[in-house]
Amino acid sequence: MSFSFQCTTCNEIHKGLPSFGPDAPHSYDILSDLDQENKAVLGSDNCIIENEYFFVRGRLELPIHGFDRSFVWLVWCSLSRESYELWADSFDKLEREHIGPFFGWLNTDLPFYENTLNLATSVRLVDGGIRPSVDVYEAEHGLYFDQTNRISVAKAEQFVHDLLHPR
Secondary structure, three states: OOOEEEOOOOOOEEEOOOOEOOOOOHHHHOOOHHHHHHHEEEOOOEEEEOOOEEEEEEEEEEEEOOOOOEEEEEEEEEEOHHHHHHHHHHOOOOOOOOOOOEEEEEOOOOOOOOOOOOOEEEEEOOOOOOOOEEEEOOOOOHHHHHHHHOEOHHHHHHHHHHHHOOO
């Protein structure tokens, strides 16, 4: 079953589930323009700050009741240097699920949830060139609850609506 709904703002039918997330980790965004230029390297899937802080982009999936597809947040996680190097060494490999998982800290401030920065995560590599999968560890956090227990169709619709039509 494909996901679609009629938008209450634009009255259009939105089809499919786009993924949402920032283009850079929070730690990069808070740097000055000068520091971003001189102290950081930002790619579409990785970021290094001062050759000391390492971030990778992954998929934090929220399963939806009654659907085989998930709502996907594109998030950034900090990794240790050792984990980042293993991630980088395996980036172009088609088979890499056997590497890791890696402990990381969420470095994305997600809307609709309180205090998502620095949530403990597991970053698992996925075969086939797909971005890593990110699982939240913090059992008392709403994001963990939604990832573990599925979100309602209404909640997924509200997320998509509010992200496509910010106030």
